[in-house]
Amino acid sequence: SKEVAGGSFHFYHEGMGRRTVENVKYENALYRALERDEFVLFYQPQIDYCSGRLTGVEALIRWNHPVEGLVPPGIFIPLAEQTGLIVPIGEWVMREAAGQLKKWLDAGYPPISMAVNLSAAQFEQDDLVSVVERVLEETGIPPGTFHLELTENQLMRDSELAIETMHRLKKLGVHLAIDDFGTGYSSLGYLQKFPVSTLKIDRSFIRDLMDDDDDRALTDTIITMAGNLGMKVIAEGVETKPQADYLATRKCTLMQGYFFSPPIPARQLEKEFLKNEKG
Numbered sequence: 001s002k003e004v005a006g007g008s009f010h011f012y013h014e015g016m017g018r019r020t021v022e023n024v025k026y027e028n029a030l031y032r033a034l035e036r037d038e039f040v041l042f043y044q045p046q047i048d049y050c051s052g053r054l055t056g057v058e059a060l061i062r063w064n065h066p067v068e069g070l071v072p073p074g075i076f077i078p079l080a081e082q083t084g085l086i087v088p089i090g091e092w093v094m095r096e097a098a099g100q101l102k103k104w105l106d107a108g109y110p111p112i113s114m115a116v117n118l119s120a121a122q123f124e125q126d127d128l129v130s131v132v133e134r135v136l137e138e139t140g141i142p143p144g145t146f147h148l149e150l151t152e153n154q155l156m157r158d159s160e161l162a163i164e165t166m167h168r169l170k171k172l173g174v175h176l177a178i179d180d181f182g183t184g185y186s187s188l189g190y191l192q193k194f195p196v197s198t199l200k201i202d203r204s205f206i207r208d209l210m211d212d213d214d215d216r217a218l219t220d221t222i223i224t225m226a227g228n229l230g231m232k233v234i235a236e237g238v239e240t241k242p243q244a245d246y247l248a249t250r251k252c253t254l255m256q257g258y259f260f261s262p263p264i265p266a267r268q269l270e271k272e273f274l275k276n277e278k279g
């Protein structure tokens with residue numbers, strides 16, 4: 001079966017629902033991590049394969065643990081979601097990501113987009129729209145450069161409410177993307193109702209693109225469908241040139257994956273991607 005991104009989700013899976021001593025300790029540690037500013041964002045390039053240009057980045061959180069080192073999100077995001085800590089953590093992510101983009105724009109780098117991931121609990125907060133509005137005001141980034149990624153299943157939980165929230169977000173000028181597309185259970189009928197500008201094809205379909213007919217058929221269908229609906233498509237998890245070339249023949253030219261770059265720190269992105277585009 002198709003796996004969820006991150007790969008390390010199993011670490012804390014068993015008994016995660018229980019409030020064990022370990023769990024509570026861990027929860028406190030997460031809370032302190034936020035207070036001590038131990039979270040960091042890495043940025044993964046999104047490339048237009050036709051032009052070779054950087055079009056945007058996706059911000060991905062890591063926990064820079066004083067003892068354990070860099071802890072990937074698959075380890076701590078599930079617990080943060082369960083405990084509700086994802087709400088303040090997610091707000092920090094938005095501020096940090098938007099603030100970083102502002103620095104890049106001020107430094108004269110070409111305009112790119114900044115995508116952040118929204119958890120279900122964040123999406124369901126009454127004040128999400130005002131939080132996003134405040135982040136835009138405080139940082140002063142053009143709203144159109146800010147992209148919020150939501151998963152299909154998140155949108156299907158209470159789709160009427162989701163659609164309303166999405167419209168309010170869209171009014172702020174931000175763009176919405178459906179993450180991990182193809183793994184959820186939203187119907188095509190619903191897809192039309194969601195005011196999203198981008199579909200991100202889940203990397204589990206890209207992984208076997210070259211030798212799995214079903215994955216290829218599904219990928220082709222998503223690209224065609226998105227085109228018909230006037231949406232952009234980003235293929236996630238592109239690891240090889242044959243995958244990239246195949247996608248290009250299908251007119252999907254926006255790509256993200258290890259073939260181009262893993263998520264990297266801001267400084268490294270500046271050196272390896274932004275500097276080349278300056279001027």
Ligand code: C2E
Nearest residue numbers: 005006060061072073074093117118119237238239257258
């Ligand atoms: P995602 O949003 O689907 O992010 C893409 C994940 O795929 C990232 O893992 C990225 O490093 C990985 N990836 C990118 N290209 C490739 C590739 O070519 N091959 C392979 N095998 N993997 C690739 P990461 O950074 O460990 O994040 C895992 C998940 O954690 C994310 O999946 C997202 O659901 C969640 N996450 C990360 N940051 C945040 C955040 O700030 N807030 C929330 N709510 N969730 C986050």
Ligand code: CA
Nearest residue numbers: 005180202203
């Ligand atoms: Ca995924």
Ligand code: CA
Nearest residue numbers: 058117149179
């Ligand atoms: Ca994402």
Ligand code: CA
Nearest residue numbers: 005179180236
């Ligand atoms: Ca994804």
